[in-house]
Amino acid sequence: MFSEIDTARSVDTTEFRDRITPPDSIDQPMRSGEIIQLLTPDGQRRKNSQFDPWLRDITGDVLADLYEDHVVARRIDTEATALQRQGELGLWPPLIGQEAAQIGSARALRDDDFVFSSYRENAVAYCRGVDLTDMIRVWRGNAHSGWDPYAIGMAPPTVIIGAQTLHATGYALGCKRDGIDSVAIAYFGDGATSQGDVNEAMVFAASFQAPVVFFCQNNHWAISEPVGLQARRPIADRAPGFGIPSLRVDGNDVLAVMAATRIALDRARSGGGPTFIEAVTYRMGPHTTSDDPTRYRDRAELDEWAAKDPIIRLEALLKNIGVFTDELRESVAAKADQVARDVRAGCLSLDPPEPLTVFDHAYSTPNSWLDRQKSQYAAYLDFYSGGAR
Amino acid sequence: MFSEIDTARSVDTTEFRDRITPPDSIDQPMRSGEIIQLLTPDGQRRKNSQFDPWLRDITGDVLADLYEDHVVARRIDTEATALQRQGELGLWPPLIGQEAAQIGSARALRDDDFVFSSYRENAVAYCRGVDLTDMIRVWRGNAHSGWDPYAIGMAPPTVIIGAQTLHATGYALGCKRDGIDSVAIAYFGDGATSQGDVNEAMVFAASFQAPVVFFCQNNHWAISEPVGLQARRPIADRAPGFGIPSLRVDGNDVLAVMAATRIALDRARSGGGPTFIEAVTYRMGPHTTSDDPTRYRDRAELDEWAAKDPIIRLEALLKNIGVFTDELRESVAAKADQVARDVRAGCLSLDPPEPLTVFDHAYSTPNSWLDRQKSQYAAYLDFYSGGAR
Amino acid sequence: MTTTVAARAERTDTQQATTTMTLAKAINTGLRSSLAQNEKVVLLGEDIGRLGGVFRVTDGLQREFGADRVMDTPLAEAGIIGTAVGLAFRGYRPVCEIQFDGFIYPGFDQIVAQVAKLHYRTGGIVRMPITIRVPFGGGIGAVEHHSESPEAYFAHTSGLRVISCSNPQDAHTMIRQAIDCDDPVLFFEPKRRYWVKGEVDQNITGQTPMESARVVVPGNDVTVVAYGPLVMTAMDAATAASDDGVSVEVIDLRSLSPIDFATLTASVRKTGRLVITHEAQQFGGLGAEIAASITERSFEYLEAPPVRVTGFDVPYPPAKLEEHFIPDLDRILDAVDRVMGNRNSLTDWGN
Amino acid sequence: MTTTVAARAERTDTQQATTTMTLAKAINTGLRSSLAQNEKVVLLGEDIGRLGGVFRVTDGLQREFGADRVMDTPLAEAGIIGTAVGLAFRGYRPVCEIQFDGFIYPGFDQIVAQVAKLHYRTGGIVRMPITIRVPFGGGIGAVEHHSESPEAYFAHTSGLRVISCSNPQDAHTMIRQAIDCDDPVLFFEPKRRYWVKGEVDQNITGQTPMESARVVVPGNDVTVVAYGPLVMTAMDAATAASDDGVSVEVIDLRSLSPIDFATLTASVRKTGRLVITHEAQQFGGLGAEIAASITERSFEYLEAPPVRVTGFDVPYPPAKLEEHFIPDLDRILDAVDRVMGNRNSLTDWGN
Ligand SMILES: Cc1ncc(C[n+]2csc(CCOP(=O)(O)OP(=O)(O)O)c2C)c(N)n1
Ligand SMILES: Cc1ncc(C[n+]2csc(CCOP(=O)(O)OP(=O)(O)O)c2C)c(N)n1
């Protein structure tokens, strides 16, 4: 009698490609809670007739590249954490454990797609081609935004939880109006799903059939709050009630993530409207370098997830298919070392901005009040610059 | 593959009473979009093995009382609209067409339950026993809130769309903490479901398993916006994704509404947590007396819904079961006349408040700033009271 | 006699026939011009399409420009503003309608934390040419949340511009200037003046810049600063005062952030006396900023401390009490007496 | 010699042993006392339970009072405030933690349109004894949205009380006074002073009332008004000024709405000079209200126009620039020179 998510129906096994049609005709629901996995923790490739067609171009070479992305992303994380410990960065939000979720989705995007993310998506930024110094700029406290959003198709990190989902929806609406098939993708966490903005974004996206992908990394924690506090149902179950189809994938499985993202992007490009993806993953590190997770979570949980590490399983797959050569190992290690050096050098190269730049870009046009204030502060700096006081 | 509301499964027909258990075990979903109806537009009683047990005490006498409520509520509406046209009220939000939704739900409540409503729930207020003059106070512009919320178990009308759903959730949480089995019920419209607050209320209610009933009157319009702009799925489909079971009932059918509300209240009282009810009804009048619905909707739609009028069908039922006597007709008419006279008399009895009361109750304790301002304004009124200027 | 280029431009403007229209219609025609001139201009809001808005300010625009340029949105203010942010990222110039002043708060976070900050956040790369239209103020006998004056919240928010119009010509010109502006603009429309009629020249070149205040009544004894709905009241007060032999200069602020202090300072240095009036509650309102800044800049010219005539520091009251909340002609005149050192309501009031 | 009742009460207070603790701990013990004394007190917020809050202000309280009195909530500020409103309807006294200043805006509507208005709306029947705790201000090298000073928005909102503490004793006393108050209170905690230590007497009777300002440094030449994090800076400035022979009186405002103008007026009538400092942006900030009100009430006592030393009117800047945003000792001293008529940074600056 109650309207409920179907928890009984088994998964449809027909070929998916043929079914890409407006959401109303997607009538074969995924079983609530089921997590799609193509790559097991020990590197076995599980067949999936719906997802596999989306991965036909993922050759051994591509897998090797993805592997490099993973290793580099983790290395950036380690290096940035070290820089923070050494006082060179103010803060760093580690993504360790979430590499597959970020890389699998980001590598599915086209250059002309546009990313709206939270603070944690540094592997996404890396895949978008961000300059490494630019990546570090925010976290050293030099700028609020490190890169040119239009150069890499990625907005600056949004710190206000969930706000960016509406921006993605609006951007997608703009793409639709412009008659192009670019797609906006919004990255956000499990905690964010509780925010009004995220729900309103789903309402607007569904209403306008905006070409947007809602990509939720359920990393099981919002700082100290477990996902169960935010949602008593699998997060992927939320979207269908808004008229948005959803997919729930193993977020530590780069192949499942990539296939799901490609499916969602394809739906968006072909006029199918929004799709919601829940990537089930785990935040292996602290919330940020300021956090002390031992206060709220158990070692056992960490161990459990360590066994599901995205890099380990990708490495195992590469070994299984014979791609993991010594040469690959070495080239990836060299690349990671180089990136780490670049991150560090970039970081250290960032001098504090000039004092008067504090006034710049509050407005794009002259503002009599602020211009006067700036002039007075310039006079102040001048007055005391000779050590007058 | 997509997680979707089940649109295929047929309705469960087992006895409901036995299935009142925590939401996780409610595994027999209602078919998406299906509307439960116990009373057809022509007054036929449709059997429903799940709902009927909840109506065993609804004898002919009770039906006659409900009928009186309907007629009186509509009469209040007509009288208030007339008063507005005559310049005696500033505004009135007619509920015409929504009597069954409001009366069926309000009459299911206990005195110690608590209502958080929007501006349109005047029939709910009537059922809560509000003094008729108090009901009119807000709309004449004499006060922001006409009644003592604690006296009738109903908060003042909330004008900010959706905000009251969170208040109901908090109140329910308080009841739970107090160890009592009172329930909070939130009334809101179809348009309100787009607001962040309403979605956050569902998140909080589910997370805390608060004893709250979300009662959505889908009257098909939010001022000029059709419900399809807010939701591409039946509104009742929204809640399950939040872990909240939902019921979709014919909102013009007082019996279906009452049974659904009783089911939801019972779940709440017995620790089952929140329930969402969508009462599918229609706003037969303008949004408010300021609105001109001819600008945005068709006569044909109105005619269609006129045929589903809640009073007509209740009258037909009473006739069918032989309760609709001349005596009843006359007593109801007399009551309605009396209420209308009381509303008018109450309205006209309301003189403008004293000027200095503009300062009262902004704070419950002395406030040096405001007290000074009040004293200055008192001096101002004094100074000019002799027509000095 | 030679004609300068500027004078010629002026003449061209004035050659443009003016039309009499209401303030609401003047905004409507302004929106229409902007929609026609720039296809990146889109309108978003509740009930702005088929209904034309509850005040009919967008009447006919959806019919003319289509439902994808004049969009009825779902009922959620954060959604409206947040969607506009995304559209601005993509190069659009969204114009959002907030149905009534009191409904802007659900969108406050998106306005304050996103719209206002994105240009600064991105070091000047991303622009937020978003206009947020807000019918504001009381005096229409409305229920709660329909009569507020929240402008000070936005004026106190760095990164935003805040303007308000008081007459049809400005309404038309300023909405177009707001839409043309590359910074986000809060545009406060004096809802109880929507039906005021005036001549409107739809040519906006040659009009007063958006940031400028305007002396609407020249005078010598007292400067009265007002904006939005109270400009008319202040002008009436000036007329009444002149009957009493007091020469009041009325300034229509027009831009609430930034404030055109050059014009204000010039006036106060002439009159030596300042009265500021707004409907918003007094504590921390714009009147405080004006009084503080003028005092800071023109202390030695002041004959008396600046006086504020404002709404009281209570939530907006029920309609039957609003006459005891909104500043009226008499309260302004009382303040004029006060700064003039004439007998007034506080003469015998103990401080 | 006879001992008056008041003096005896005082003595009882002082007999209570004081303890040295940080400002954060002083709030913690204050919350603890309130939870222990009144079972209607409940705490709501993000990460306030097991984690004890990101600043550990609620450390240990969930363990002591249970998860149904110290509640971790879902991640939604409107949800937190709106739920608190419902709890208040039911007779509770909720204390909400907003994790950082910049995250209060999603809850703005519930605060401004509901919490602030419900007592007025219901003609005094429903009370909203809700305390909203907000760690505020900069100086901790944080990323965006973690260093803001949004107090003026709330001070401009009728129906709310706004207070801020500057030292451990007040932190302890004032959080308890806020919770005891039947009106809603915004409690701004100076986050960069959380680790400042001081003596705390946990007996709150006999302490300064919540609405009172306090003269923390007596002086004769200039009044410097500060609150929250800048009180310490202002005190340092007073010390430095006294080396230059200028006697500065420092007032800790404590209550930002209402403001204790009796104390301020008395001081300014003595010194004739006023400097106000806050981290919040200047335009429309509380400094404007103080300058305007003091000018209105004590015009003839002023030797110089009041001067404001504040954050600039830009969004809060990146950490590496915050030293060029937050008022420091030198900027306050420069303002002191200005009101004293001494040579200062603006002496040669063209207006
Ligand atoms: C509106 C708002 N409220 C609170 C915060 C503080 N905060 C920062 S991150 C965070 C948890 C976010 O959790 P989730 O969405 O799961 O993302 P994750 O950090 O796990 O990637 C919180 C509460 C914030 N940034 N914005
Ligand atoms: C936050 C907010 N935004 C806008 C409005 C203006 N408004 C008043 S009623 C209404 C439509 C509400 O529709 P619905 O929720 O379906 O309730 P109904 O009026 O149909 O009962 C709107 C947009 C408001 N009151 N509050």
Ligand SMILES: [Mg+2]
């Ligand atoms: Mg998370």
Ligand SMILES: [Mg+2]
């Ligand atoms: Mg409706």
